[in-house]
Amino acid sequence: MSEARPTSRRGATPFHVVAAGITARLNAILPVAQDITLEAVNAKALIVRTGDAVRAFRPITDYMDELAQDTIRLVRAINQEATLVLRATMEEMRLGVLVRALRRALDAYDGPNAVTVGARLAQIEDRRQKLETERRSRRHALDMLITEIDARMKAARIIAGTSRIEAAGAGPYQGSVGSVADTLERAAKAIQARIDECRRMLRRADY
Amino acid sequence: MKATVIAEGRGTKWICFGRDDDMPEKIIETNHFLVLTPSDAVLLEPGGTESFPALLSAVLQYCPVERINHVFVSHQDPDVCSSISLWNDTLPHAKMYAPWLWEGFLRHFGCDRMEFVPIPDEGLTLALDQCDLRFVPAHYLHSPGNFNVYDARLKVLMSGDLGAALEPRGSPLYVDDFALHEPRMRLFHQRWLPSRRAKDDWVRRVRQLDVDLMAPQHGRIFRGPDVTRFLDWLEALEVGIGV
Ligand SMILES: [Fe+2]
Ligand SMILES: [Fe+2]
Numbered sequence: 001m002s003e004a005r006p007t008s009r010r011g012a013t014p015f016h017v018v019a020a021g022i023t024a025r026l027n028a029i030l031p032v033a034q035d036i037t038l039e040a041v042n043a044k045a046l047i048v049r050t051g052d053a054v055r056a057f058r059p060i061t062d063y064m065d066e067l068a069q070d071t072i073r074l075v076r077a078i079n080q081e082a083t084l085v086l087r088a089t090m091e092e093m094r095l096g097v098l099v100r101a102l103r104r105a106l107d108a109y110d111g112p113n114a115v116t117v118g119a120r121l122a123q124i125e126d127r128r129q130k131l132e133t134e135r136r137s138r139r140h141a142l143d144m145l146i147t148e149i150d151a152r153m154k155a156a157r158i159i160a161g162t163s164r165i166e167a168a169g170a171g172p173y174q175g176s177v178g179s180v181a182d183t184l185e186r187a188a189k190a191i192q193a194r195i196d197e198c199r200r201m202l203r204r205a206d207y
Numbered sequence: 208m209k210a211t212v213i214a215e216g217r218g219t220k221w222i223c224f225g226r227d228d229d230m231p232e233k234i235i236e237t238n239h240f241l242v243l244t245p246s247d248a249v250l251l252e253p254g255g256t257e258s259f260p261a262l263l264s265a266v267l268q269y270c271p272v273e274r275i276n277h278v279f280v281s282h283q284d285p286d287v288c289s290s291i292s293l294w295n296d297t298l299p300h301a302k303m304y305a306p307w308l309w310e311g312f313l314r315h316f317g318c319d320r321m322e323f324v325p326i327p328d329e330g331l332t333l334a335l336d337q338c339d340l341r342f343v344p345a346h347y348l349h350s351p352g353n354f355n356v357y358d359a360r361l362k363v364l365m366s367g368d369l370g371a372a373l374e375p376r377g378s379p380l381y382v383d384d385f386a387l388h389e390p391r392m393r394l395f396h397q398r399w400l401p402s403r404r405a406k407d408d409w410v411r412r413v414r415q416l417d418v419d420l421m422a423p424q425h426g427r428i429f430r431g432p433d434v435t436r437f438l439d440w441l442e443a444l445e446v447g448i449g450v
Contacts, residue, residue, distance in 0.1 A: 105260040
């Protein structure tokens, strides 16, 4: 039977504290993602105004829109996963307390009246172990989602670079196209910074 | 944790659990009670999380958990019931009786498996196979929703925080000299009880009951004439002095 107490590393932050921190940081990402959507709208308006001059810029604006929507979706998915990991963690902690308490009681009494408590302890321990497995797989899913959002931001920065090259050929619209690229770059950087913080927090989480 | 049979007869046994040598010093000592009949058992004042392992193992000396069909919680304090989430998983078949006033609050501890039976303000009677337990109102003493437990056949009153004494570890189970014991109760009653009206009303009602044994949730048990001495003392005491 595995130890009921979740293994805790020295100096590690309890997971429920980490989950709350992640949620707060992710919520700060949402307005930035919405800024990208707005900027994509501006860029599309620019294309309409200028016609052929910045036509090559069009796929980039479409991508920005998609990127913003994806970011919002991923943030929501991460938040949901963090909440589920948190819930599983809290229940696992509660059952861990119960398992330890029942074991202590049975250490002090092992007469005939202990049979039912012993059976109940086995059931509770089983529930706790299932939760531990669930928590581990959800924690893995959370890491994957964070990796995915990070990959999107890296791609966004590449697109921003491409847009700047595009801007060079945009004649009088160079400034406008450059400004869209700058906004995209800034937003991607800001989101990446938040995601890095989330990653660091998860590394410090106690399990 | 020590267990003592404090009353016995007519197929019923009252067992008092407490005086746990392993309890950390800063945690207030508590008494817990088990009323045992041939086919039923009622756990009164399940206690704090810290007491749970010791109390459970002590209770198992007397009966298996499947016989404990009822749990009584006099009021919302942590020393009375912070363990209920643990009992909830240990006695999923049991009913938990507690003041209606505290239901929404007590549920924060987690008691979704045991059936919650809210006790109305006027109290209720729990009928067991060999005895009836009456949940007697003791509101504002100290908690605004609070009950004592009275067994008319064995003449036992479990008085919750009333009669509680703050004293060092290792004190005896029974009051042996009321005059010596009185100072140990004074601060607790003066500071914790907020209402003279509620106190006087309780004294008047308890005087009408036939009580041989008054067992509080902290401190010592009062026997025979000491029950009357306690009622006289409490009646004369000025309470609610924390202002
Ligand atoms: Fe209390
Ligand atoms: Fe108390």
